[in-house]
Amino acid sequence: MIDALTKVSSHSAFEDKLLTCKSPKLFLVDIKQFKNINLAFGDEGGNFVLCAFSLTLQSFAKAHEMELFRIKDDKFILLLDTPFELSKMECITLSLRDTIQRLSYAYQNQNIDLAVHIGISFDHYEPLEKAHKALLVAKAENQPFVTYSEFANMLMNENEEAIESMIKGAIDNGQIVLHFQAIVDHNEQPSYYEALLRLAYHQTVQSPKLFLKIAKERNLYDALFKSIANKVAQLSDQTHLRLALNLSSEDIVNPEYLSFLKTCFSGKDIVLEIQYDQRTSLDVLQNAIRELKEMGLSIALDNVDNEELIHTFETEMIDIVKVYGELIRHLALDASAQFTCKAMVAFCKSKNIQIVATQLNAKAVVEAARELDFDFFQGYIFEQPHTLT
Known part of the structure; x- marks a missing residue:
């Protein structure tokens, strides 16, 4: 047929x-x-x-x-x-x-x-x-x-109370879990491990962005934020590995969240990967980053797609730059992507900033990233996300 x-x-x-x-x-x-x-x-x-x-x-x-x-x-x-x-x-x-x-x-x-x-x-x-x-x-x-998933199905339900109950249940019952993916060096040895959110509903790879969006709209994000940070802190103590947590610039400039992060991650080897939203006050964000760096935390700038974004931040404020995955995926075939990445690599090298090629899923792209002399690499071609315990 x-x-x-x-x-x-x-x-x-x-x-x-x-x-x-x-x-x-x-x-x-x-x-x-x-x-x-x-x-x-x-x-x-x-x-x-x-x-x-x-x-x-x-x-x-x-x-x-x-x-x-x-x-x-x-x-x-x-x-x-x-x-x-x-x-x-x-x-x-x-x-x-x-x-x-x-x-x-x-x-x-x-x-x-x-x-x-x-x-x-x-x-x-x-x-x-x-x-x-x-x-x-x-x-x-x-x-x-x-x-x-039950969550996706619930979103089609107009019952606001049912949706809120579903999200609360996922947070309270520990159904928001962390998997980790290594960021590796040229010898494919792990430098640190990035925490990736997963919804632990039966047989799901539900995008966490959807859950986070609804959680913020329902004013349930506070509990989720603290739960995730605590899990990363506990795993840091248990595994003695260098771990990374991805946060928005909005999270960092929130005084309550900033105070919580400082307490939660004190004395731990943690990388905070920050995705900068231009609606966030740059001055307030840089002040918050200074406080975090004074504690010994490392700061990564996430989803970077141009050199100008790195220039936005003061010298020695950013330790790691993670290049936008879509730009990396086009690296092997797109001359414009190659030019942009080459410029970012050169600038980061000049400022002693480590730079990561992300979302690497093909050998040709890995080879292109190696030729440009990226410091670190991340993607399914190296490692599938997994639990640490």
């Missing part, structure tokens, strides 16, 4: 296949605002995009031992029949996101740009329905992907 337009397996073929799957893992891919493409380029242009997109997905499916089906209109399913393994599912999810984000196809001397949302289900019971629910949340929250 083949779809007449795209020549990939049809919805009927998917339903038959699902009957024999023991451990279905579904990735429901939807083209964002596909109707606008039809309006702009007509049905022929829309059909061209569907065929071109299906070829992209088919290539990905073959590379990851998956099967591709066209479900309806601009929706496609990638199906993998395999037992659940968190690190493997994370790797596939992020690889799929990287493969199909910001696609562009040439049609009649014009470029048609695509954006997508992905709804994911790892459940055997009603997997397509759950993938659809996850897709709805991804669209509503404008997330690249969302994995079905």
Whole structure:
């Protein structure tokens, strides 16, 4: 049973296949605002995009031992029949996101740009329905992907009390867990380990950004912030490893949070990775960083995509620069990305700042990063996120 337009397996073929799957893992891919493409380029242009997109997905499916089906209109399913393994599912999810984000196809001397949302289900019971629910949340929250979970399902419920109860329960019951990924040197030896948030609902790789966003809107972020910091401090004592915690500049300038961090991390080997929001007062942020550095904490500037951002901060204030992952992913093929990274590496070397190439998932990109003489490297190609205890 083949779809007449795209020549990939049809919805009927998917339903038959699902009957024999023991451990279905579904990735429901939807083209964002596909109707606008039809309006702009007509049905022929829309059909061209569907065929071109299906070829992209088919290539990905073959590379990851998956099967591709066209479900309806601009929706496609990638199906993998395999037992659940968190690190493997994370790797596939992020690889799929990287493969199909910001696609562009040439049609009649014009470029048609695509954006997508992905709804994911790892459940055997009603997997397509759950993938659809996850897709709805991804669209509503404008997330690249969302994995079905009790939390994702609850977000579609208009009952505000139920949503708040769900978040409180996740915090109080310890369902917000920490996995860690090493930042390694040229010899692939760990320099430190970055804490990565995970929702510990059954079989999920739910994006923590969604949870954090809702937690902040419900004024539940305080408890979550302190819980995470305490866990990092405890693990630092237990493992004697150098650990890193990712925070926003908004967190750092909050007087209560700043005081808590100073108490919590006193005497510990901790790196605070700060993502700078230009809405944050730079003077207030730099004063807070000074206080943290006086305690012996290291400061990393996270998601940096240009040299000017590093210049923004005073000399000797930043110890580590982590380069924006999307810039790194284009390093092997994009001359502009290479130029930008080369300039940042040179500047950091001149200021005795260590610089990290992040989100490394391909050998060619690792080689390009090594040639530019990055100090450290991070990505799935080196290590899957894992627990420390």
